[in-house]
Amino acid sequence: MARSSLTLAALATAAVAGLDxxxxxxxxxxxxxxxxxxxxxxxxxxxxxxxxxxxxxxxxxxxxxxxxxxxxxxxxxxxxxxxxxxxxxxxxxxxxxxxxxxxIPGAPASLESLDHSVELAESFGLAIAAVHSLPTSVITDAGLPVFSASESVRAATSVKDRAASTGRVPVDLLTRWSLALDDSALWQFQPAVIHGSLGPESFLISGERVTGILDWSNLKVGDPASDLYWLSSVTREESATRVFSGYNVGRAGPVDRQLRKRARLYAELEIAKWLVHGSDLRDAAIVDDAVGMLNGLASTAQADLVNPLSSDTGRVLAVDEVEAMLSQTPRREPVNARDHANAARISDDD
Missing domain, CATH: 3.30.200.20 (Phosphorylase Kinase; domain 1)
Structure with missing residues (x-):
């Protein structure tokens, strides 16, 4: 049951000395x-x-x-x-x-906020760049997590492999992801302080600028691109470009020319995570939702061959090569009615 305003006010008074x-x-x-x-x-x-x-x-x-x-x-x-x-x-x-x-004064942002003005979109980029430009000692002195570039690519590879093990990821996407993950040039970046949970709802805005950022629980050192993947959901491409433009202006150090490609890869792997989540729960609705998004993504990627994720496409695997790779990956047993009941029970418990 929700706590009343009076209860919350009394609790705040107990938490902050002298608060009236x-x-x-x-x-x-x-x-x-x-x-x-x-x-x-x-x-x-x-x-x-x-x-x-x-x-x-x-x-x-x-x-x-x-x-x-x-x-x-x-x-x-x-x-x-x-x-x-x-x-x-x-x-x-x-x-x-x-x-x-x-x-902190300001209204919660949304993806549509980026379309409001050039200045506001650039303010998003400047805000993210400022976080990434903080000294890494902020993290190490506090004992917070630090992830190297190699650890970042291993984590992304693990997501791809777990999704592949479901047998539900289109072959073209697995090829696309594998090429990107094997492209060493894509992963030559300097780890930085990152927010770790950024999305449009993390920002507070007023007028033409970002006034605040919330939800810092995943603060760490890691791949800056993981704070920018959500921009792939922006409807207007020019709005996302403005954010990246503001980011490059505000970011200390050399420009990371592969930043946007890694951000796109992380965005696609978010769908893979959704598939794995549904598979782990044996929730057919989640799995079907994820598979639908992956099929749509595969169609989009095929139609956009001029924008691969990897910096060098290298040798494209043939379909039979990818199928052979998949055949070596254990697949889950089909979901049965009892599994559906267990998944429903777990969801109810949550």
């Missing part, structure tokens, strides 16, 4: 979101946000968010052209804890 809340505005409830949250207005006009996780997954995310936000020192925050949330206090509630942060 005069009004609260609910933001979400446990019925529609992963957090019970509210905007708090304190006497004197200061505004804060309180969030209480409604699931174990949300609690884990909030704990990771707190660690990351504490890693962003005053000096590193001063390098950013936007605000990241600042933790103000916490208080126990039931089996979890409520966290209080300062409020």
């Amino acid at each position: 809340v005069v009004s609260t505005t609910p933001i979400s409830t446990g019925l529609t979101g992963r957090f019970d949250s509210a905007l708090l207005t304190a006497r004197g006009g200061e505004q804060l946000i309180i969030r209480v996780p409604t699931s174990q997954e949300a609690e884990t995310e909030q704990s990771g968010d707190l660690v990351a936000l504490r890693a962003l020192t005053t000096g590193s925050r001063g390098r950013l052209p936007f605000r990241a949330p600042e933790f103000r206090g916490q208080a126990p509630v039931g089996q979890t804890r409520g966290h209080v942060y300062d409020f």
Whole structure:
């Protein structure tokens, strides 16, 4: 059951010494979101946000968010052209804890926001570039994860292999992904500080600029392209190009000329992850959804031969070669009615 505004206000008062809340505005409830949250207005006009996780997954995310936000020192925050949330206090509630942060003005962004203006699209790129330009000591000093270029390609290869093991990925896509993953030139990048969970919903915007970025729980050192894959979903190609343009202007160091291709690869592998997720759950609806998207992607890729993912297409594997490769990969048994029932039970438990 969702917690009332009065409960959240009392919890915030316990979390932040001297806080005098005069009004609260609910933001979400446990019925529609992963957090019970509210905007708090304190006497004197200061505004804060309180969030209480409604699931174990949300609690884990909030704990990771707190660690990351504490890693962003005053000096590193001063390098950013936007605000990241600042933790103000916490208080126990039931089996979890409520966290209080300062409020960052701005409206939640969407993919359509990128079409609003050239300036706003470029502001997205500048904001992402500022994160990637932070010194990696921000991460290492906090003991947060660090992934090398070789570890990044191994992780991507693992996703491709797991998807291939389902036997549901079009051969042309496996060829396309394998060529990209085997292309050493594509993976010659300098790992950087990355947000790790970026999507349009991570941004707060006002007018022509990004005012804040939220959800820092996956902060790490890794492949900068993994923070940009979501741009492949932008309807207008020129909007995505403007984001990359702003990114290249704001990014410290040499331009990564393979950045956009790796971002595209990560976007395609997100569908592969969805297929693996459905296969692991033996959820036919998820599997069918993923297969439909993969078939559509395969058709698009075939029609766009001038834009391969790899920097050098190399020798294209013949169909019988790819089929031979797939025959060496164990496939899952067909899903039966009992498996469907178990998947439904798991979903209900979640």
